Amino acid sequence: MEPAPLPPAMETTERVMFFDTDAGGVVHNIAYLRFIETNRSLLAEKLGWKLSEMMELQECPVVVRTEIDYRRPARLWDRLVVHGELEKFERSRFWCAFSIRREAGNELLITCRQMLVVVKLPDMKVMRLPAHWESEFGHLKGLAR
Numbered sequence: 001m002e003p004a005p006l007p008p009a010m011e012t013t014e015r016v017m018f019f020d021t022d023a024g025g026v027v028h029n030i031a032y033l034r035f036i037e038t039n040r041s042l043l044a045e046k047l048g049w050k051l052s053e054m055m056e057l058q059e060c061p062v063v064v065r066t067e068i069d070y071r072r073p074a075r076l077w078d079r080l081v082v083h084g085e086l087e088k089f090e091r092s093r094f095w096c097a098f099s100i101r102r103e104a105g106n107e108l109l110i111t112c113r114q115m116l117v118v119v120k121l122p123d124m125k126v127m128r129l130p131a132h133w134e135s136e137f138g139h140l141k142g143l144a145r
Contacts, residue, residue, distance in 0.1 A: 004139045009085035010043040013103070016078045025076040032068065032110050036098050039084040040114070043096065047086060047137075048130055058121040064093075065115040072102075072109045079103035088140050092128050093117045 012035075020031040041051060044061060054060055074080055081103050087095040093115055100110035118127045134141070 007085045007087065007140055008043065008046045008137065009083065010039055010046060012039045012042060012082045012084075014038070014080040014082060016074050016076055016080065018076060021076045027074040027078075029068075029070065032070070032074075032100060032112075033066070035080065035082050035100060036084065036112055036114070039082040039098065040096060043084045043086070048132060059118055059127060060121060061116045061118050062124075063114050063116050066112065067114075068110060068112040070110060072107060074100070074102065074109050080109070081106075086137060086140060087113065088142060089129055089133060089137065090142055092126050094129060 014035045016027055016031075020027050020034075022028060044051060044054075049059075049061065079102070081101045082098065083101070084096055084098045087097040089095070094117075096114050096116065098110070098112040098114070099108060100112075101108050118129065119125060120127055
């Protein structure tokens with residue numbers, strides 16, 4: 001039996017800057033979400049959404065739920081690796097999973113899941129996911145993790 005294909009994924013790197021930290025040099029919780037946002041925006045292109053076209057079409061993925069576990073703190077000037085991937089999808093919603101690791105030593109700092117829907121602007125009407133997802137990512141449809 002052939003193994004299931006890997007999910008669409010994206011790796012990005014971040015450098016912790018002073019504005020990401022508190023007075024003790026520890027990263028603020030909101031900064032992790034910004035690191036994830038950067039990764040997710042680039043992952044969107046792998047899923048078939050070009051960010052430049054989304055606003056023209058007035059179709060936009062929107063986060064409706066975030067679950068995040070802060071395991072260890074990142075600190076000023078750390079180099080971080082953010083990994084994001086499509087975890088599963090249904091008719092009109094999908095989940096992405098993320099991890100943030102310290103580059104030196106590959107230490108796991110953050111795990112995160114986000115549920116998203118695509119909405120039509122300006123009325124924010126939830127849309128079905130693109131038809132091509134069935135053929136390209138069908139092995140992820142409705143999976144439970």
